Amino acid sequence: MSDSHSSDPEPRKKKRLSRLSGIFKRRPEPEDREDIKAILQSAQERGIIDSEAAAMISGALDVASKTVADIMVPRARIDLLDISTPLAELLPIIIETGRSRFPVYENDRDNIIGILLAKDLLLSIANPGIDLRPLVRPAVFIPETKRLNVLLHEFRSSRNHIAIVIDEHGSTAGLITMEDVLEQIVGDIEDEYDDEAEQTIFQTGHNGWRVMAITEIEDFNDAFGTHLTDDEFDTVGGWLGAELGHIPRRGETIERQGLRFTVLRADPKRALWLHVQRELPNLEDSSTATL
Template sequence: MDSSDAGHKPGFFERLSSLLVREPEDREQLMQLLHSAHQRKLLNADALSITEGALAASEMTVREVMVPRPLMEVVDVGDSLDEIIARVNTTAHSRFPVINGDRDHVVGIMLAKDLLRVRREDGFSLRDWVRPAVFIPEFKRLDVLLREFRVSRNHMAIVIDEYAGIAGLITIEDVLEQIVGEIEDEYDFDEADDNIQLDQNGLYRVKAHTAVEDFNEALGTGFSDDKCNTVGGLILRHLGRVPQFNETVVLDGTSFQVLRADSRRIYTLVVSVSPTAADSE
Protein backbone atom coordinates (compact mmCIF):
# COMPACT_ATOMS: atom_id res chain seq x y z
CA MET A 1 0.00 0.00 0.00
CA ASP A 2 1.21 3.48 -0.85
CA SER A 3 2.39 5.21 2.33
CA SER A 4 0.79 8.48 1.18
CA ASP A 5 -2.61 6.73 0.96
CA ALA A 6 -2.12 5.17 4.37
CA GLY A 7 -1.60 8.58 5.94
CA HIS A 8 -4.48 10.22 4.09
CA LYS A 9 -7.21 11.61 6.34
CA PRO A 10 -10.55 12.07 4.54
CA GLY A 11 -11.83 15.62 4.46
CA PHE A 12 -15.32 16.90 5.24
CA PHE A 13 -16.76 16.40 1.74
CA GLU A 14 -15.18 12.95 1.39
CA ARG A 15 -16.74 11.86 4.67
CA LEU A 16 -20.09 13.36 3.67
CA SER A 17 -20.07 11.70 0.24
CA SER A 18 -19.31 8.35 1.85
CA LEU A 19 -22.62 8.66 3.69
CA LEU A 20 -24.52 9.33 0.50
CA VAL A 21 -23.59 6.17 -1.37
CA ARG A 22 -27.25 5.28 -1.00
CA GLU A 23 -28.90 8.48 -2.16
CA PRO A 24 -31.60 9.82 0.16
CA GLU A 25 -35.03 9.98 -1.42
CA ASP A 26 -36.18 13.14 0.34
CA ARG A 27 -34.95 15.88 2.66
CA GLU A 28 -36.03 14.01 5.77
CA GLN A 29 -33.79 11.07 4.87
CA LEU A 30 -30.95 13.45 4.11
CA MET A 31 -31.29 15.02 7.56
CA GLN A 32 -31.32 11.57 9.15
CA LEU A 33 -28.06 10.75 7.38
CA LEU A 34 -26.49 14.01 8.53
CA HIS A 35 -27.52 13.43 12.14
CA SER A 36 -26.24 9.89 11.90
CA ALA A 37 -22.92 11.29 10.67
CA HIS A 38 -22.81 13.63 13.66
CA GLN A 39 -23.50 10.80 16.08
CA ARG A 40 -20.69 8.79 14.48
CA LYS A 41 -18.42 11.83 14.83
CA LEU A 42 -18.00 12.20 11.07
CA LEU A 43 -19.49 15.72 11.33
CA ASN A 44 -18.91 18.09 14.21
CA ALA A 45 -21.75 20.13 15.70
CA ASP A 46 -20.84 23.31 13.81
CA ALA A 47 -20.76 21.55 10.45
CA LEU A 48 -24.13 19.94 11.14
CA SER A 49 -25.65 23.25 12.23
CA ILE A 50 -24.40 25.09 9.14
CA THR A 51 -25.62 22.32 6.83
CA GLU A 52 -29.04 22.40 8.48
CA GLY A 53 -29.09 26.19 8.16
CA ALA A 54 -28.22 26.06 4.47
CA LEU A 55 -30.98 23.55 3.78
CA ALA A 56 -33.48 25.61 5.76
CA ALA A 57 -32.50 28.81 3.90
CA SER A 58 -33.44 27.19 0.60
CA GLU A 59 -37.04 26.95 1.86
CA MET A 60 -37.28 30.31 3.62
CA THR A 61 -38.44 33.56 2.08
CA VAL A 62 -37.27 37.14 2.58
CA ARG A 63 -40.49 37.95 4.43
CA GLU A 64 -39.58 35.53 7.21
CA VAL A 65 -36.30 37.25 8.17
CA MET A 66 -36.50 40.86 6.95
CA VAL A 67 -36.49 43.87 9.24
CA PRO A 68 -40.12 45.08 9.05
CA ARG A 69 -40.89 48.56 7.74
CA PRO A 70 -41.69 50.19 11.13
CA LEU A 71 -38.31 49.08 12.52
CA MET A 72 -36.14 50.23 9.62
CA GLU A 73 -33.46 52.74 10.58
CA VAL A 74 -33.60 55.39 7.86
CA VAL A 75 -32.32 58.86 7.01
CA ASP A 76 -34.29 61.48 5.15
CA VAL A 77 -32.95 63.09 2.01
CA GLY A 78 -33.50 66.47 3.65
CA ASP A 79 -31.55 65.70 6.84
CA SER A 80 -28.53 67.79 7.71
CA LEU A 81 -25.04 66.31 7.95
CA ASP A 82 -25.09 66.63 11.75
CA GLU A 83 -28.43 64.80 11.97
CA ILE A 84 -27.14 61.98 9.78
CA ILE A 85 -23.89 61.61 11.72
CA ALA A 86 -25.88 61.47 14.95
CA ARG A 87 -28.05 58.68 13.51
CA VAL A 88 -24.97 56.73 12.37
CA ASN A 89 -23.37 57.07 15.80
CA THR A 90 -26.56 56.02 17.57
CA THR A 91 -27.30 52.94 15.48
CA ALA A 92 -23.76 51.94 14.41
CA HIS A 93 -25.18 50.74 11.09
CA SER A 94 -23.11 50.94 7.92
CA ARG A 95 -25.99 51.32 5.45
CA PHE A 96 -29.25 53.26 5.59
CA PRO A 97 -32.28 53.49 3.31
CA VAL A 98 -32.76 57.10 2.23
CA ILE A 99 -36.38 58.23 2.24
CA ASN A 100 -38.09 61.29 0.86
CA GLY A 101 -40.65 62.36 3.44
CA ASP A 102 -41.86 58.93 4.58
CA ARG A 103 -40.91 55.26 4.51
CA ASP A 104 -43.09 54.58 1.47
CA HIS A 105 -40.70 56.64 -0.66
CA VAL A 106 -37.23 55.07 -0.57
CA VAL A 107 -34.98 56.90 -3.02
CA GLY A 108 -31.74 55.02 -2.46
CA ILE A 109 -29.13 53.78 0.00
CA MET A 110 -26.54 55.77 1.95
CA LEU A 111 -23.23 54.20 2.99
CA ALA A 112 -21.92 55.59 6.26
CA LYS A 113 -18.34 55.34 4.99
CA ASP A 114 -19.15 57.89 2.25
CA LEU A 115 -19.53 60.54 4.95
CA LEU A 116 -15.78 60.36 5.53
CA ARG A 117 -15.30 62.07 2.16
CA VAL A 118 -17.68 64.95 2.87
CA ARG A 119 -16.10 68.40 3.08
CA ARG A 120 -18.26 70.70 5.16
CA GLU A 121 -16.91 73.81 3.47
CA ASP A 122 -18.31 72.61 0.14
CA GLY A 123 -21.83 72.35 1.51
CA PHE A 124 -23.75 69.12 1.96
CA SER A 125 -26.77 67.61 0.26
CA LEU A 126 -27.54 63.95 0.90
CA ARG A 127 -28.86 63.64 -2.65
CA ASP A 128 -25.25 63.84 -3.87
CA TRP A 129 -24.32 60.74 -1.87
CA VAL A 130 -27.30 58.48 -2.46
CA ARG A 131 -26.60 55.17 -4.17
CA PRO A 132 -29.23 53.18 -6.10
CA ALA A 133 -31.41 50.86 -4.02
CA VAL A 134 -32.20 47.28 -4.95
CA PHE A 135 -35.87 46.32 -4.61
CA ILE A 136 -36.92 42.69 -4.20
CA PRO A 137 -40.26 40.90 -3.62
CA GLU A 138 -40.96 39.62 -0.13
CA PHE A 139 -41.44 36.03 -1.30
CA LYS A 140 -37.99 35.65 -2.88
CA ARG A 141 -36.14 32.63 -1.48
CA LEU A 142 -33.12 33.31 0.73
CA ASP A 143 -30.76 31.08 -1.25
CA VAL A 144 -31.66 32.95 -4.45
CA LEU A 145 -31.15 36.31 -2.74
CA LEU A 146 -27.78 35.25 -1.36
CA ARG A 147 -26.64 34.33 -4.86
CA GLU A 148 -27.81 37.73 -6.15
CA PHE A 149 -26.03 39.53 -3.32
CA ARG A 150 -22.79 37.74 -4.23
CA VAL A 151 -23.07 38.55 -7.93
CA SER A 152 -24.13 42.19 -7.53
CA ARG A 153 -21.95 42.84 -4.44
CA ASN A 154 -24.89 44.59 -2.80
CA HIS A 155 -25.29 44.13 0.94
CA MET A 156 -28.80 45.54 1.40
CA ALA A 157 -32.11 45.26 -0.43
CA ILE A 158 -35.44 46.98 0.08
CA VAL A 159 -38.34 44.54 0.32
CA ILE A 160 -41.64 45.31 -1.40
CA ASP A 161 -45.00 43.63 -0.95
CA GLU A 162 -47.43 42.48 -3.62
CA TYR A 163 -48.82 46.02 -3.94
CA ALA A 164 -45.34 47.51 -4.49
CA GLY A 165 -45.38 49.07 -1.02
CA ILE A 166 -42.31 49.07 1.22
CA ALA A 167 -42.45 46.00 3.48
CA GLY A 168 -39.00 46.20 5.07
CA LEU A 169 -35.34 45.64 4.35
CA ILE A 170 -32.89 42.76 4.41
CA THR A 171 -29.09 42.62 4.49
CA ILE A 172 -26.62 39.94 3.50
CA GLU A 173 -25.89 39.51 7.22
CA ASP A 174 -29.54 38.64 7.83
CA VAL A 175 -29.31 35.88 5.23
CA LEU A 176 -26.00 34.51 6.46
CA GLU A 177 -27.24 34.41 10.05
CA GLN A 178 -29.95 31.97 8.98
CA ILE A 179 -27.19 29.63 7.84
CA VAL A 180 -24.37 30.04 10.35
CA GLY A 181 -26.19 31.56 13.32
CA GLU A 182 -26.01 35.07 14.72
CA ILE A 183 -23.08 37.11 13.49
CA GLU A 184 -21.66 39.75 15.80
CA ASP A 185 -18.84 42.13 15.02
CA GLU A 186 -17.22 45.09 16.68
CA TYR A 187 -20.12 47.31 15.58
CA ASP A 188 -22.87 45.19 17.16
CA PHE A 189 -24.02 46.36 20.58
CA ASP A 190 -22.00 44.86 23.39
CA GLU A 191 -23.30 41.61 24.87
CA ALA A 192 -22.84 42.58 28.51
CA ASP A 193 -23.85 46.24 28.51
CA ASP A 194 -26.27 46.68 25.64
CA ASN A 195 -28.44 43.58 25.45
CA ILE A 196 -31.33 45.99 25.90
CA GLN A 197 -31.48 49.02 23.64
CA LEU A 198 -34.16 51.73 23.47
CA ASP A 199 -34.92 52.80 19.90
CA GLN A 200 -36.27 56.08 18.56
CA ASN A 201 -39.87 54.77 18.66
CA GLY A 202 -39.76 54.13 22.39
CA LEU A 203 -39.54 50.36 21.94
CA TYR A 204 -36.87 48.12 23.44
CA ARG A 205 -34.72 45.84 21.31
CA VAL A 206 -33.75 42.93 23.50
CA LYS A 207 -31.39 40.07 22.77
CA ALA A 208 -33.04 36.76 23.58
CA HIS A 209 -30.11 35.63 25.73
CA THR A 210 -30.60 38.59 28.11
CA ALA A 211 -30.89 37.39 31.70
CA VAL A 212 -34.40 37.69 33.13
CA GLU A 213 -32.98 39.48 36.18
CA ASP A 214 -31.33 42.14 33.98
CA PHE A 215 -34.52 42.49 31.93
CA ASN A 216 -36.62 43.04 35.04
CA GLU A 217 -34.20 45.65 36.36
CA ALA A 218 -34.10 47.60 33.08
CA LEU A 219 -37.82 47.55 32.25
CA GLY A 220 -39.37 47.41 35.70
CA THR A 221 -41.05 44.06 35.17
CA GLY A 222 -41.22 41.14 37.57
CA PHE A 223 -40.80 37.93 35.60
CA SER A 224 -39.61 34.90 37.57
CA ASP A 225 -36.32 33.29 36.63
CA ASP A 226 -37.02 30.08 38.57
CA LYS A 227 -37.77 28.10 35.40
CA CYS A 228 -36.00 30.19 32.75
CA ASN A 229 -32.80 32.19 32.98
CA THR A 230 -33.22 34.23 29.77
CA VAL A 231 -35.91 36.31 28.08
CA GLY A 232 -35.88 33.94 25.12
CA GLY A 233 -36.47 31.07 27.52
CA LEU A 234 -39.62 32.78 28.83
CA ILE A 235 -41.03 32.92 25.30
CA LEU A 236 -40.07 29.32 24.48
CA ARG A 237 -41.57 28.03 27.72
CA HIS A 238 -44.81 29.95 27.17
CA LEU A 239 -45.27 28.81 23.55
CA GLY A 240 -43.71 25.37 23.76
CA ARG A 241 -42.01 25.99 20.40
CA VAL A 242 -39.74 28.43 18.57
CA PRO A 243 -41.85 31.43 17.44
CA GLN A 244 -41.84 32.70 13.88
CA PHE A 245 -40.59 36.06 12.65
CA ASN A 246 -42.92 38.94 13.55
CA GLU A 247 -44.95 36.75 15.93
CA THR A 248 -46.12 38.61 19.03
CA VAL A 249 -46.49 37.16 22.51
CA VAL A 250 -48.00 39.08 25.45
CA LEU A 251 -46.89 38.05 28.94
CA ASP A 252 -48.25 39.88 31.98
CA GLY A 253 -49.00 42.98 29.93
CA THR A 254 -45.58 43.03 28.25
CA SER A 255 -45.54 42.58 24.47
CA PHE A 256 -42.71 40.60 22.86
CA GLN A 257 -42.44 40.76 19.06
CA VAL A 258 -39.95 38.47 17.36
CA LEU A 259 -37.57 40.58 15.29
CA ARG A 260 -35.13 37.81 14.41
CA ALA A 261 -35.36 34.05 14.78
CA ASP A 262 -34.71 30.93 12.78
CA SER A 263 -36.03 27.38 13.01
CA ARG A 264 -33.75 26.65 15.96
CA ARG A 265 -33.57 29.72 18.18
CA ILE A 266 -34.71 33.26 18.93
CA TYR A 267 -32.16 36.03 18.48
CA THR A 268 -33.81 39.42 18.97
CA LEU A 269 -37.11 40.71 20.35
CA VAL A 270 -38.88 44.05 20.25
CA VAL A 271 -40.48 44.69 23.62
CA SER A 272 -43.19 47.11 24.67
CA VAL A 273 -44.15 47.43 28.33
CA SER A 274 -47.58 48.85 29.14
CA PRO A 275 -47.60 51.50 31.89
CA THR A 276 -49.98 49.38 33.99
CA ALA A 277 -47.66 46.36 33.77
CA ALA A 278 -44.66 48.40 34.88
CA ASP A 279 -46.58 50.15 37.68
CA SER A 280 -47.92 46.89 39.09
CA GLU A 281 -44.39 45.54 39.75
Protein backbone atom coordinates in the same frame (compact mmCIF):
# COMPACT_ATOMS: atom_id res chain seq x y z
CA MET B 1 -9.19 -40.93 7.59
CA SER B 2 -10.88 -37.66 6.71
CA ASP B 3 -10.23 -35.95 3.43
CA SER B 4 -9.64 -32.20 3.75
CA HIS B 5 -10.88 -31.71 0.20
CA SER B 6 -14.16 -33.39 0.99
CA SER B 7 -15.42 -30.51 3.20
CA ASP B 8 -18.61 -28.88 2.01
CA PRO B 9 -17.84 -25.70 -0.03
CA GLU B 10 -21.40 -24.41 0.37
CA PRO B 11 -20.77 -22.23 3.52
CA ARG B 12 -17.75 -20.61 1.90
CA LYS B 13 -19.77 -19.88 -1.21
CA LYS B 14 -22.56 -18.25 0.83
CA LYS B 15 -20.04 -16.12 2.68
CA ARG B 16 -18.50 -14.87 -0.58
CA LEU B 17 -21.95 -14.06 -1.95
CA SER B 18 -22.80 -12.21 1.25
CA ARG B 19 -19.67 -10.06 0.92
CA LEU B 20 -20.40 -9.32 -2.72
CA SER B 21 -23.97 -8.44 -1.85
CA GLY B 22 -22.72 -6.01 0.79
CA ILE B 23 -20.42 -4.36 -1.72
CA PHE B 24 -23.03 -3.85 -4.41
CA LYS B 25 -25.99 -3.20 -2.12
CA ARG B 26 -27.09 0.41 -2.50
CA ARG B 27 -28.49 2.47 0.32
CA PRO B 28 -31.98 3.86 -0.29
CA GLU B 29 -31.78 7.38 -1.69
CA PRO B 30 -33.14 10.19 0.52
CA GLU B 31 -36.55 11.38 -0.59
CA ASP B 32 -36.60 14.81 1.05
CA ARG B 33 -34.60 17.24 3.18
CA GLU B 34 -35.57 15.48 6.39
CA ASP B 35 -34.01 12.25 5.10
CA ILE B 36 -30.81 14.13 4.28
CA LYS B 37 -30.78 15.65 7.76
CA ALA B 38 -31.25 12.19 9.27
CA ILE B 39 -28.19 10.99 7.36
CA LEU B 40 -26.24 14.02 8.60
CA GLN B 41 -27.32 13.26 12.16
CA SER B 42 -26.16 9.67 11.78
CA ALA B 43 -22.83 10.81 10.32
CA GLN B 44 -22.35 13.20 13.23
CA GLU B 45 -23.13 10.51 15.81
CA ARG B 46 -20.56 8.20 14.20
CA GLY B 47 -17.93 10.92 14.21
CA ILE B 48 -17.69 11.22 10.43
CA ILE B 49 -18.43 14.96 10.60
CA ASP B 50 -18.45 17.31 13.57
CA SER B 51 -21.48 19.17 14.89
CA GLU B 52 -20.47 22.49 13.30
CA ALA B 53 -20.17 20.96 9.83
CA ALA B 54 -23.51 19.18 10.26
CA ALA B 55 -25.18 22.43 11.31
CA MET B 56 -23.77 24.30 8.31
CA ILE B 57 -24.91 21.66 5.83
CA SER B 58 -28.35 21.59 7.45
CA GLY B 59 -28.47 25.39 7.28
CA ALA B 60 -27.59 25.34 3.60
CA LEU B 61 -30.52 22.98 3.01
CA ASP B 62 -32.87 25.29 4.90
CA VAL B 63 -31.82 28.33 2.84
CA ALA B 64 -33.38 26.74 -0.22
CA SER B 65 -36.72 26.38 1.55
CA LYS B 66 -36.95 29.79 3.27
CA THR B 67 -38.05 33.12 1.84
CA VAL B 68 -36.98 36.68 2.54
CA ALA B 69 -40.07 37.23 4.71
CA ASP B 70 -38.83 34.56 7.13
CA ILE B 71 -35.71 36.44 8.23
CA MET B 72 -35.95 40.09 7.14
CA VAL B 73 -35.60 43.00 9.56
CA PRO B 74 -39.18 44.35 9.85
CA ARG B 75 -39.97 47.88 8.79
CA ALA B 76 -40.55 49.10 12.38
CA ARG B 77 -36.91 48.37 13.22
CA ILE B 78 -35.33 50.10 10.22
CA ASP B 79 -33.63 53.44 10.79
CA LEU B 80 -34.52 55.56 7.76
CA LEU B 81 -32.99 58.91 6.87
CA ASP B 82 -35.02 61.76 5.39
CA ILE B 83 -33.16 63.27 2.40
CA SER B 84 -34.61 66.69 3.22
CA THR B 85 -33.06 66.75 6.70
CA PRO B 86 -29.80 68.74 6.90
CA LEU B 87 -26.68 66.66 7.42
CA ALA B 88 -25.98 68.49 10.68
CA GLU B 89 -29.21 66.99 12.08
CA LEU B 90 -28.64 63.55 10.60
CA LEU B 91 -25.11 63.09 11.92
CA PRO B 92 -26.14 62.59 15.57
CA ILE B 93 -28.62 59.90 14.46
CA ILE B 94 -26.02 58.19 12.28
CA ILE B 95 -23.43 58.25 15.04
CA GLU B 96 -25.86 57.15 17.74
CA THR B 97 -27.25 54.18 15.84
CA GLY B 98 -23.80 52.99 14.80
CA ARG B 99 -25.03 51.50 11.55
CA SER B 100 -23.00 51.30 8.36
CA ARG B 101 -25.88 51.58 5.85
CA PHE B 102 -29.06 53.64 5.93
CA PRO B 103 -32.06 53.55 3.59
CA VAL B 104 -32.93 57.10 2.51
CA TYR B 105 -36.47 58.26 1.75
CA GLU B 106 -38.06 61.37 0.31
CA ASN B 107 -41.43 62.81 1.39
CA ASP B 108 -42.86 59.42 2.39
CA ARG B 109 -41.19 56.53 4.24
CA ASP B 110 -42.35 54.14 1.52
CA ASN B 111 -40.58 56.26 -1.09
CA ILE B 112 -37.05 54.95 -0.54
CA ILE B 113 -34.71 56.56 -3.04
CA GLY B 114 -31.46 54.81 -2.16
CA ILE B 115 -28.91 53.71 0.40
CA LEU B 116 -26.45 55.95 2.22
CA LEU B 117 -23.19 54.40 3.44
CA ALA B 118 -21.82 55.95 6.59
CA LYS B 119 -18.28 55.74 5.22
CA ASP B 120 -19.29 58.01 2.32
CA LEU B 121 -19.91 60.79 4.86
CA LEU B 122 -16.35 60.81 6.22
CA LEU B 123 -15.14 63.37 3.69
CA SER B 124 -18.23 65.53 4.10
CA ILE B 125 -18.28 65.92 7.89
CA ALA B 126 -16.27 69.14 7.60
CA ASN B 127 -18.97 70.50 5.30
CA PRO B 128 -22.32 69.97 7.07
CA GLY B 129 -24.15 71.90 4.36
CA ILE B 130 -23.30 69.36 1.65
CA ASP B 131 -26.07 67.93 -0.53
CA LEU B 132 -26.57 64.25 0.31
CA ARG B 133 -28.14 63.27 -3.01
CA PRO B 134 -24.87 62.63 -4.88
CA LEU B 135 -23.83 60.30 -2.02
CA VAL B 136 -26.99 58.19 -2.10
CA ARG B 137 -26.45 54.87 -3.88
CA PRO B 138 -29.22 53.04 -5.78
CA ALA B 139 -31.37 50.72 -3.68
CA VAL B 140 -32.24 47.15 -4.64
CA PHE B 141 -35.87 46.17 -4.13
CA ILE B 142 -36.99 42.56 -3.76
CA PRO B 143 -40.33 40.85 -2.96
CA GLU B 144 -41.03 39.09 0.33
CA THR B 145 -41.46 35.81 -1.52
CA LYS B 146 -37.94 35.60 -2.96
CA ARG B 147 -36.12 32.46 -1.82
CA LEU B 148 -32.96 32.95 0.18
CA ASN B 149 -30.76 30.78 -2.04
CA VAL B 150 -31.75 32.88 -5.06
CA LEU B 151 -31.11 36.10 -3.13
CA LEU B 152 -27.69 34.90 -1.98
CA HIS B 153 -26.72 34.22 -5.58
CA GLU B 154 -27.89 37.71 -6.57
CA PHE B 155 -25.97 39.30 -3.70
CA ARG B 156 -22.79 37.53 -4.80
CA SER B 157 -23.15 38.31 -8.48
CA SER B 158 -24.04 41.99 -7.96
CA ARG B 159 -21.66 42.55 -5.02
CA ASN B 160 -24.56 44.21 -3.25
CA HIS B 161 -24.98 43.54 0.46
CA ILE B 162 -28.38 45.04 1.27
CA ALA B 163 -31.89 45.01 -0.22
CA ILE B 164 -35.20 46.67 0.60
CA VAL B 165 -38.09 44.23 0.91
CA ILE B 166 -41.47 45.28 -0.45
CA ASP B 167 -44.87 43.68 0.04
CA GLU B 168 -47.49 42.86 -2.57
CA HIS B 169 -48.80 46.44 -2.44
CA GLY B 170 -45.39 47.96 -3.13
CA SER B 171 -44.93 49.26 0.42
CA THR B 172 -41.74 48.81 2.41
CA ALA B 173 -42.00 45.60 4.44
CA GLY B 174 -38.46 45.30 5.73
CA LEU B 175 -34.78 45.07 4.99
CA ILE B 176 -32.36 42.19 4.48
CA THR B 177 -28.58 41.95 4.21
CA MET B 178 -26.17 39.35 2.95
CA GLU B 179 -25.14 38.71 6.56
CA ASP B 180 -28.74 37.81 7.40
CA VAL B 181 -28.72 35.11 4.72
CA LEU B 182 -25.26 33.80 5.60
CA GLU B 183 -26.32 33.44 9.21
CA GLN B 184 -28.81 30.82 8.12
CA ILE B 185 -25.84 28.71 7.01
CA VAL B 186 -22.93 29.49 9.31
CA GLY B 187 -24.79 30.61 12.43
CA ASP B 188 -24.91 33.96 14.19
CA ILE B 189 -22.70 36.73 12.86
CA GLU B 190 -22.33 39.89 14.91
CA ASP B 191 -24.36 42.36 12.90
CA GLU B 192 -25.70 45.86 13.31
CA TYR B 193 -29.31 44.69 13.46
CA ASP B 194 -28.81 41.51 15.47
CA ASP B 195 -28.15 43.17 18.80
CA GLU B 196 -31.50 44.89 18.57
CA ALA B 197 -33.27 41.60 17.99
CA GLU B 198 -32.69 40.83 21.70
CA GLN B 199 -31.48 44.11 23.21
CA THR B 200 -33.66 47.20 23.07
CA ILE B 201 -32.10 49.33 25.81
CA PHE B 202 -28.66 50.87 25.27
CA GLN B 203 -26.82 53.00 27.85
CA THR B 204 -25.43 56.17 26.32
CA GLY B 205 -24.09 57.89 29.42
CA HIS B 206 -23.91 57.73 33.20
CA ASN B 207 -27.63 58.42 33.55
CA GLY B 208 -28.85 58.24 29.97
CA TRP B 209 -30.21 55.44 27.80
CA ARG B 210 -31.41 55.03 24.23
CA VAL B 211 -34.55 52.88 24.23
CA MET B 212 -36.49 51.33 21.36
CA ALA B 213 -40.17 52.19 21.62
CA ILE B 214 -41.02 48.51 21.04
CA THR B 215 -39.39 47.61 24.37
CA GLU B 216 -41.77 45.54 26.46
CA ILE B 217 -43.02 47.46 29.50
CA GLU B 218 -42.16 44.52 31.74
CA ASP B 219 -38.56 44.56 30.50
CA PHE B 220 -38.38 48.33 30.93
CA ASN B 221 -39.66 48.12 34.51
CA ASP B 222 -37.10 45.43 35.30
CA ALA B 223 -34.27 47.54 33.86
CA PHE B 224 -35.20 50.85 35.51
CA GLY B 225 -37.01 49.74 38.66
CA THR B 226 -40.15 51.59 37.57
CA HIS B 227 -43.82 50.63 37.73
CA LEU B 228 -45.19 51.66 34.34
CA THR B 229 -48.60 50.08 33.92
CA ASP B 230 -48.98 47.39 31.28
CA ASP B 231 -52.73 46.88 31.69
CA GLU B 232 -53.60 48.36 28.29
CA PHE B 233 -50.27 48.46 26.42
CA ASP B 234 -47.39 46.04 25.96
CA THR B 235 -44.68 48.44 24.83
CA VAL B 236 -43.11 51.63 26.14
CA GLY B 237 -44.12 53.40 22.93
CA GLY B 238 -47.77 52.47 23.46
CA TRP B 239 -47.60 53.61 27.09
CA LEU B 240 -45.99 56.90 26.07
CA GLY B 241 -48.70 57.59 23.48
CA ALA B 242 -51.35 57.08 26.15
CA GLU B 243 -49.55 59.43 28.53
CA LEU B 244 -49.26 62.13 25.86
CA GLY B 245 -52.78 61.60 24.59
CA HIS B 246 -51.64 61.43 20.96
CA ILE B 247 -49.09 59.77 18.69
CA PRO B 248 -45.66 60.82 20.02
CA ARG B 249 -43.78 63.39 17.97
CA ARG B 250 -40.07 63.89 17.69
CA GLY B 251 -38.70 66.13 20.44
CA GLU B 252 -41.62 65.71 22.84
CA THR B 253 -40.67 65.18 26.49
CA ILE B 254 -42.47 64.00 29.61
CA GLU B 255 -41.26 63.17 33.11
CA ARG B 256 -42.56 60.15 35.00
CA GLN B 257 -41.30 58.20 38.02
CA GLY B 258 -37.98 59.99 38.17
CA LEU B 259 -37.25 59.59 34.45
CA ARG B 260 -37.39 62.04 31.58
CA PHE B 261 -38.63 60.52 28.32
CA THR B 262 -37.69 62.32 25.09
CA VAL B 263 -38.85 61.14 21.67
CA LEU B 264 -35.78 60.84 19.44
CA ARG B 265 -37.47 59.41 16.37
CA ALA B 266 -41.08 58.89 15.33
CA ASP B 267 -43.11 58.31 12.22
CA PRO B 268 -46.74 59.29 11.57
CA LYS B 269 -47.97 56.10 13.26
CA ARG B 270 -45.72 55.53 16.29
CA ALA B 271 -42.65 56.46 18.30
CA LEU B 272 -39.51 54.62 17.24
CA TRP B 273 -36.67 55.65 19.56
CA LEU B 274 -36.67 57.30 22.98
CA HIS B 275 -34.00 58.87 25.12
CA VAL B 276 -34.46 58.14 28.81
CA GLN B 277 -32.67 60.28 31.39
CA ARG B 278 -32.70 59.53 35.09
CA GLU B 279 -33.45 62.73 36.96
CA LEU B 280 -30.86 63.38 39.65
CA PRO B 281 -31.95 65.04 42.90
CA ASN B 282 -31.29 68.76 43.06
CA LEU B 283 -28.38 68.86 45.51
CA GLU B 284 -28.68 72.62 45.99
CA ASP B 285 -32.33 72.33 46.99
CA SER B 286 -31.65 69.40 49.31
CA SER B 287 -28.77 71.22 51.01
CA THR B 288 -30.93 74.28 51.47
CA ALA B 289 -33.69 72.17 52.96
CA THR B 290 -31.35 70.88 55.65
CA LEU B 291 -30.30 74.34 56.79
